[in-house]
Amino acid sequence: MPTRLVTPVRIRELQRKLYRKSKVETVYRFYALWDKVCREDVLEEAWKRVRAKKGAGGVDGESIRDIETAGVPEFLRKLQADLKAGTYRSQPVRRVWIPKAKGGERPLGIPAVRDRVAQMAVKMVLEPILEARFRPDSYGFRPRKGAQQAVQEVVRSLNQGLVNVVDADIRDFFGQIPQDKLMKVIAKHVGHVNILGVNFPV
Secondary structure (H helix, E strand, C coil): CCCCCCCCHHHHHHHHHHHHHHHHCCCCCECCCHHHHCCHHHHHHHHHHHHHHCCCCCCCCCCHHHHHHHCHHHHHHHHHHHHHHCCCCCCCCEEEEEECCCCCEEEEEECCHHHHHHHHHHHHHHHHHHHCCCCCCCCCCCCCCCHHHHHHHHHHHHHCCCCCCCCCCCCCHHHHCCHHHHHHHHHCCECCHHHHCCCCCC
16 A cells, blocks of 8 residues: 655645635635745655656656656756746657557556656645635545545435436546636636746736
């Protein structure tokens, strides 16, 4: 069983502040976030989370072990410098095909380890902001929420006499999400060009 990582206190405090601000000021748009993504402690924690998930290297062939051998502090210093200077550029994603249980294959994209650390740092800063604005009855792919809680909510509804159930499944759900509309929704809450992308109008 994998070891559960404990988020450092300073990062938890940052996430709580972002969550509270987003929860209380529901129309507030966050602009000053990049300095938080570039924080040394945020990048160190992002590295720990990426390392804990293991995974293969990306198109550059650089593995987690390679980075550890060369030196993690130097790796993080270089990443931080590139992020701060605005010279960071993500690499293409390595495409592999994974066999499906019922036959066929599904595509899987593997970013470079460096890009995974940068993405994790952005996730750690963005997640509390967006999480504060989700509906409370949404359970999928959210921190500290899951299928078991959704089942408990269904049981409560059944006990209240709500007996009609709609069971639906959208094939390739994440592949069907229109990216332009998704980014417009995120841009209502986040106005920083480095997070949204240089070509996205803020």
